[in-house]
Amino acid sequence: MHCERVVVFLSSLVAAIAFSTPCSAAAPTREPIRLGMIEGLSGPFANAGEAVERNLRLAIENVNARGGVHLPDGHHPLQLVLFDNKQAVEESLVELQHLIDRKIAFVLQGNSSAVALALSEAVTRHNDRSPESRVLFLNYSAVDPSLTNAQCSYWHFRFDANADMRMNALTEVIRQDSRASKIYLIGQDYSFGRQLAKAARAQLAAKRPDIAIVGDELHPIGKVKDFSPYIAKIRASGADSVITGNWGNDLTLLVKAAKESGLVLKFYTFYGNGLGAPAAIGESGVGRVRAVAEWHPNVGVPASDAFYKRFAVRYPSPRDDYVHLRMHVLIDMLSAAIEKAGSTESAAVARALEGGQFSNAFHHATMRAADHQLIQPLYVSVMQRAATDGVRFDNEGSGFGFRTERYLPEEATALPTSCVMKRPSTGAAKSVGP
Numbered sequence: 001m002h003c004e005r006v007v008v009f010l011s012s013l014v015a016a017i018a019f020s021t022p023c024s025a026a027a028p029t030r031e032p033i034r035l036g037m038i039e040g041l042s043g044p045f046a047n048a049g050e051a052v053e054r055n056l057r058l059a060i061e062n063v064n065a066r067g068g069v070h071l072p073d074g075h076h077p078l079q080l081v082l083f084d085n086k087q088a089v090e091e092s093l094v095e096l097q098h099l100i101d102r103k104i105a106f107v108l109q110g111n112s113s114a115v116a117l118a119l120s121e122a123v124t125r126h127n128d129r130s131p132e133s134r135v136l137f138l139n140y141s142a143v144d145p146s147l148t149n150a151q152c153s154y155w156h157f158r159f160d161a162n163a164d165m166r167m168n169a170l171t172e173v174i175r176q177d178s179r180a181s182k183i184y185l186i187g188q189d190y191s192f193g194r195q196l197a198k199a200a201r202a203q204l205a206a207k208r209p210d211i212a213i214v215g216d217e218l219h220p221i222g223k224v225k226d227f228s229p230y231i232a233k234i235r236a237s238g239a240d241s242v243i244t245g246n247w248g249n250d251l252t253l254l255v256k257a258a259k260e261s262g263l264v265l266k267f268y269t270f271y272g273n274g275l276g277a278p279a280a281i282g283e284s285g286v287g288r289v290r291a292v293a294e295w296h297p298n299v300g301v302p303a304s305d306a307f308y309k310r311f312a313v314r315y316p317s318p319r320d321d322y323v324h325l326r327m328h329v330l331i332d333m334l335s336a337a338i339e340k341a342g343s344t345e346s347a348a349v350a351r352a353l354e355g356g357q358f359s360n361a362f363h364h365a366t367m368r369a370a371d372h373q374l375i376q377p378l379y380v381s382v383m384q385r386a387a388t389d390g391v392r393f394d395n396e397g398s399g400f401g402f403r404t405e406r407y408l409p410e411e412a413t414a415l416p417t418s419c420v421m422k423r424p425s426t427g428a429a430k431s432v433g434p
Helices: 012-019 022-026 046-065 089-101 113-129 163-175 191-207 228-237 249-261 277-285 302-314 325-341 346-353
Strands: 004-006 033-039 069-071 074-076 078-084 106-109 136-139 156-158 182-188 212-219 241-244 266-269 289-293 357-359 364-368 373-375 378-385 400-408
Touching: 033 046, 033 089, 046 078, 046 302, 046 325, 069 325, 078 089, 089 106, 089 113, 106 113, 113 136, 113 156, 113 191, 136 346, 156 373, 163 191, 163 241, 163 266, 163 289, 163 378, 163 400, 182 191, 182 228, 191 212, 212 228, 228 249, 241 249, 249 266, 249 277, 266 277, 277 289, 277 378, 277 400, 325 346, 325 357, 325 364
Parallel strands: 033 078, 033 106, 106 136, 136 156, 182 212, 182 241, 241 266, 266 289
Antiparallel strands: 004 078, 069 074, 289 378, 357 364, 364 373, 378 400
C-alpha cells in the first residue's frame, strides 16, 4: 500500500506570526509549495532517511519563519511531503508516480545513486511526455558521477559533490601521507560503490603510483549483518589504509567489526562522521578516521557555530545529531530560484537555478549550468577527541568530533564534465504546484 506522511512543522506558530506581519498583510499567505521527498524511511537505512528529513524540515521551517516564498500572488509556505521508497528502485518509481499524481512539482532524493539514476530517467521521460505537468528532481546525496556526466538531465540538479570530486579530496590527503603504502577498497555493490572503486584506482595511480591496491571488495548493500569476514580479509591483505564509500548501517557495522577485531588502520570515508560511526569506532579512530564533506561542525567560524547550535536546539537528542549543510543550501537555492522565476513551473525554476549562487558567512556555492552540479568547497576532516585540538563539538554525543585536515576551495573541487545537456523548448507550460 502507498505509504505517505505530510510533515506538520512544529514551528508553524512561528511561521504564522511571520505571515501575519504588516508586510505579509499586503501579500497574503497562499497555498503551500509542496516538496516531495522520496527516501527510505523503513528498513535497514531508515536512520539515513530520517536524518535527511530532519535537515530538510529545519531548512523549510527557516524559510517559512521568514515569510515563505514570495510569488506574484503572495507568500507561499513550503511543505514537505514524505514518500517511503523502502530504499528500493521499483518502489521509488511507484512513489514518483504518486507524487506526480498529487501534482507536486519538486522531487527530493539522495540516499542511493541507483534510485537517483532511475528517478532521473523517469522524470525526464515524464517531462518529455507530459510538459503540462513537469517536475524537477533535486538531489542532495546521490553521488554517482554519471548523473552530471553521461546521464545528465536538464531536470536533475545535484547539491552534493559527486564521487569523483569527493575522492579527489581524499586522495589529495593520501598523496601527502608518506606512510600509506597498501590500500584496501571496500564498498557497496551497486553503481556508486563500483564507481567509487574505479575513481580510487585511477586517482591513486595518478597521484601515488607507489601505492599498492591490496584488495577491492564489493558487498551486498544493506544485507550484511556481520562484517568480521571482510575485516579478516583486510587484515590478511596487510593493508595500512581502507577507502570506503559505505553509508548508513553498512558503514557503522564495518567500522564496528574493525574495532572489535582490534584491527588498527586508517579509514578514508565519505560518511564516517555520523549515523553511529564515531561511537562505533571509538578511541581507535582518533587520528585514523577521515571523512569528506562540504562542511563539518568544527570549521571554526562563528556563523558556522551558530548554524550548528540552531540545529542542536531544534533537535537536542544526540542520536539526531547529523547535520548536512547541503540540504539547507538546496532549500535556500530552490526558494530563491522560484522567486526569481516568479513561478513553480519546472522549466522556469530550472533556468533560474542554472548559475545560481548560495552565500553565507561561512560557505559559498555555485550551480554549474553546464551539468547542474553544485560547485562548493570540500573539507577532509580527521577524528579527534572532543575538546582537543580545536574540536569544540563532538558527533552524536560520542565524545569524538572531527578537525579540518585539508580544505579545498571551490576552484579546487570542480572537475570537468562530459554532460551534453538536452534542453527543453522555451514554450510555456502550466505550473504544477504549488
